[in-house]
Each structure stands twice: as C-alpha cells, then as structure tokens.
Amino acid sequence: MGALHAGHLALVSKAREIAGPDGAVMVSIFVNPIQFDRQSDLAAYPKPLEADLAACRDAGVDIAFVPEPAMMYHADRSVTVTESSLSKTLCGATRPGHFDGVCTVVLKLFLLGGCSHAVFGEKDFQQLAIIRRMVRDLDVPVEIIPHPTLRESDGLALSSRNVRLDPAQRADAPRLRRALVAAREAFRNGERVSEALIGIAGREIEASPLTRIDYLSLVDAESLQPVDRVDASAALATAVFYGDVRLIDHIGLNPAGA
Amino acid sequence: MGALHAGHLALVSKAREIAGPDGAVMVSIFVNPIQFDRQSDLAAYPKPLEADLAACRDAGVDIAFVPEPAMMYHADRSVTVTESSLSKTLCGATRPGHFDGVCTVVLKLFLLGGCSHAVFGEKDFQQLAIIRRMVRDLDVPVEIIPHPTLRESDGLALSSRNVRLDPAQRADAPRLRRALVAAREAFRNGERVSEALIGIAGREIEASPLTRIDYLSLVDAESLQPVDRVDASAALATAVFYGDVRLIDHIGLNPAGA
Numbered sequence: 001m002g003a004l005h006a007g008h009l010a011l012v013s014k015a016r017e018i019a020g021p022d023g024a025v026m027v028s029i030f031v032n033p034i035q036f037d038r039q040s041d042l043a044a045y046p047k048p049l050e051a052d053l054a055a056c057r058d059a060g061v062d063i064a065f066v067p068e069p070a071m072m073y074h075a076d077r078s079v080t081v082t083e084s085s086l087s088k089t090l091c092g093a094t095r096p097g098h099f100d101g102v103c104t105v106v107l108k109l110f111l112l113g114g115c116s117h118a119v120f121g122e123k124d125f126q127q128l129a130i131i132r133r134m135v136r137d138l139d140v141p142v143e144i145i146p147h148p149t150l151r152e153s154d155g156l157a158l159s160s161r162n163v164r165l166d167p168a169q170r171a172d173a174p175r176l177r178r179a180l181v182a183a184r185e186a187f188r189n190g191e192r193v194s195e196a197l198i199g200i201a202g203r204e205i206e207a208s209p210l211t212r213i214d215y216l217s218l219v220d221a222e223s224l225q226p227v228d229r230v231d232a233s234a235a236l237a238t239a240v241f242y243g244d245v246r247l248i249d250h251i252g253l254n255p256a257g258a
Numbered sequence: 259m260g261a262l263h264a265g266h267l268a269l270v271s272k273a274r275e276i277a278g279p280d281g282a283v284m285v286s287i288f289v290n291p292i293q294f295d296r297q298s299d300l301a302a303y304p305k306p307l308e309a310d311l312a313a314c315r316d317a318g319v320d321i322a323f324v325p326e327p328a329m330m331y332h333a334d335r336s337v338t339v340t341e342s343s344l345s346k347t348l349c350g351a352t353r354p355g356h357f358d359g360v361c362t363v364v365l366k367l368f369l370l371g372g373c374s375h376a377v378f379g380e381k382d383f384q385q386l387a388i389i390r391r392m393v394r395d396l397d398v399p400v401e402i403i404p405h406p407t408l409r410e411s412d413g414l415a416l417s418s419r420n421v422r423l424d425p426a427q428r429a430d431a432p433r434l435r436r437a438l439v440a441a442r443e444a445f446r447n448g449e450r451v452s453e454a455l456i457g458i459a460g461r462e463i464e465a466s467p468l469t470r471i472d473y474l475s476l477v478d479a480e481s482l483q484p485v486d487r488v489d490a491s492a493a494l495a496t497a498v499f500y501g502d503v504r505l506i507d508h509i510g511l512n513p514a515g516a
Contacts, residue, residue: 111396
C-alpha cells in the first residue's frame, strides 16, 4: 500500500536475501480500493510515491509495480476471492469485506508478478494467517515468508499510522506492547485461562485515559477463533484507538515453548 | 468430471494441437464435490475411471490428474472463488453455489497444473463465460480456448446424460436444437425482439409432451443478463427436462454476422 517505512524495507531485505543475486525482487505499491470499507479512508490514504520509489531503489528492489486502479479492476468485475472463517474475528469483525479485498488483490498480484516467494510482516497477523489459508486452499504456487514485527526502541510496533499520534499519544503507545508482554509473562508462569490473560493486558491498556480498546482477544494461532484456555499455539491480539488512530499489535503464546 | 465421450476427446485433440510435439497435454478427472448442490447427485455421478484413462491414453494425453477429494479440499477450507453476476442467471438461478464450486476447482486445477492454455467446450456456455470472467478478473495466466459443441447427426448435443434418455426421449431430444435453429432463422430474417424469438423456440420445445422447460432465455453473450432486444452479440439458451434428465443447449445470435 506504499507509505513505506523501515518495517516494509526489512521485508524487502528479506526478499533480496531469498532472491539472491540472480533472482528479482518486486514490490507492489497499490492502495487497493476494494479493501476499504469507507471511501473517505481510501481518499485520505497517504501516497508518497516519489519517496517510496526512492526507498525501493535504495533497498535493491528490481521492479516496482504501481498499477492504476482501472488496470486492476474492470468496472463490471464480478469475481472475488472470499474467506469465510478466519476473516470473521479480530479486525474482520468490524470490517466486512476487507479481507476478501485483501485476498483478491494479493492473488492478482501473485499471478501478475509470477513470484515464487512473498514476504509478509507478522505485524498484520490476521492478514498473514488469511493469506496462508488462501495459498493452501487455492493451491497458489507461492511460498509465504513471514517476517517479525519491527519495533521502536520503546517497543511500539512500526506502522505508517504512528506519525499520526500526537506527542502524548506517542509517549503512551508503548503501553500496548507492555500489556501483551505482561500477559505473556503470566502465561509463562503457568496461567492458561484466557479471561485471566486478557484481564492482565486489558488492565494495562485501560490504565491510560488516552486509549479505547477496539478488541482484545485470545485466539487460536491458526483458526483465529477465540479460545477459553491456551492449550495449543495461540495469540493475544489487540486493536486500540488513540483518538482516531487505530493501532494493532499481538503476541504469540506457545504452550510447547512456554 | 470424467465419463468421457467424443465431445471431451475433441477437446483433448485441440489441446494436443496447441501443445505441439514438445508440449504436454493434461486432463483432470475429478468429480468436484463442491459444485454439487445435492449430495445424491454427487453419489450417483458415473465414475468409469478405467475407461476414461484408456480413452485418455488413446487420445494422446500425457498426464491424467485424478485427485482424491481429500487432497483437493481440507476439512477446514474457508477460501472460495465467488462470481456474483454471470452465475445468477440461466443454470445458476436454480443452482446456488454451483458456479462458485466450478470457479474454485478450475482455478485450483490451473494453479496445480501450471498450464498455459485450457480448452473448454462451448456446450457449457455459461461455465465458459464465467471461467473467462474469472481469468480476466483474477489475472489468471491461462489462455482459455473455446471449442464448438459436438453433435449427433440428428443435432443433439453430445452429453454424458444422453445415455440416460429412454428411446422415446432420445428420439424426441433433437427438438432442442431444432427449436434454437428456428429462432436463429427468424433472427436472420430480421426479428430482434427477444419475446418473439423465445416464443418461436418455446413453441417447438413445448410441442412435445415429453419436455418440461427449466429455462429458455435470451441473454447478452458476455454479461449473461437477459435482453429485451438483440442489438449486440447474444445467446438463446435453454435447459429442458426429459423426465429427470436435464439437457442444455444454446445458440449464438450475432447482429454483426446475421
């Protein structure tokens, strides 16, 4: 979607490493209209194309694919990729159609690009799980490479949205990571009950007058369905508003590796 | 779907011609469970695998792909290709989900097979239009090659279902083709009003006590939406029951080439 930051460029570095000297690294920069449920969000989305292209050049990208919307979507388009399970929880619960738009554009980009591998950030945890599911269910011949979330030194996950926080919000925002780490500590000390783990993280987030929780859920790592207890690999995921800026973060809880 | 007849083998010949001596021809034989709306139809579908494989060998097929359903569909599958416009008319009107099942399996077979071209019979007119639409909308890198309908000498379109007609039904069934040709004659003589053209074909079909019309529609050749007048390329399409055997046929009406 462009507006590239260091988190995106880490994905490019990973792709460069996989491609090796003989392979090509492609980046798509496309603010995908069909994944926006509100047209005002689409219009307001930043499009710093010159800066993005310069960053791509510096990072060793071979091909930047920057299509016009009219090239990607016919006016009478009628075929969509739909996901009916993983997309119903977390961010998908309040954004109907969003992940269908994501699946559709990602499949199109894969097929147009003819790529063998694709690197996705773990930051967009639900998106990554859904794309993996699409690749599995539709036999898409692309290997999905996850890449860990990059963070500021105070723990805040890198996001294009962070620049929209005011100084007080920005100073407060590492609270999300702190809340999730506190829950993981309790998990590592033996707590397995979701309600207790959610309570620990929730109290930390709600201790600030600046936050408003959109969701805070403990879900199975693969199905993304809520669980009552953590008996298999799971994730504690949250979306929090600071004013109208919505930040997401999550942390893995793995009983095997606890 | 197997149960191969001369119509299928004509598609294989066409594929053999396109592939040339250095290319490979692949046939998939798979009775796709997710395109059946009734499980009894699925169970009753003929599966003469040995005869099909022998026919493939004789026709110069290089690879027959005969997957098990469990290999194609995970129990928790949740990603589907959906078509929201062309699939709502004609056969799709009474078979909700059928063409989504077709699109999903065809995309999977394309991606598993890695094919450059795929040959489809024009007999399944709506299926062909929907697959072309899917290829366009999802940027699937496969060229779709249509192949004309094969017919018995009396005009009946070849279909695996023809053997299920009793002798009286079989003798009557060329009526479908006759009805469509009569409408095309009127079209060539200047008739452009859909109601009149449908009336001509409908009277011929309903003149037999053995027939029951499922649909008889005049639709735009690309959008498959009903038209009141034939001012652009169109098709008169019908599905007719003989007892519980449902036959389909269609005929093109092209103002430019009338």
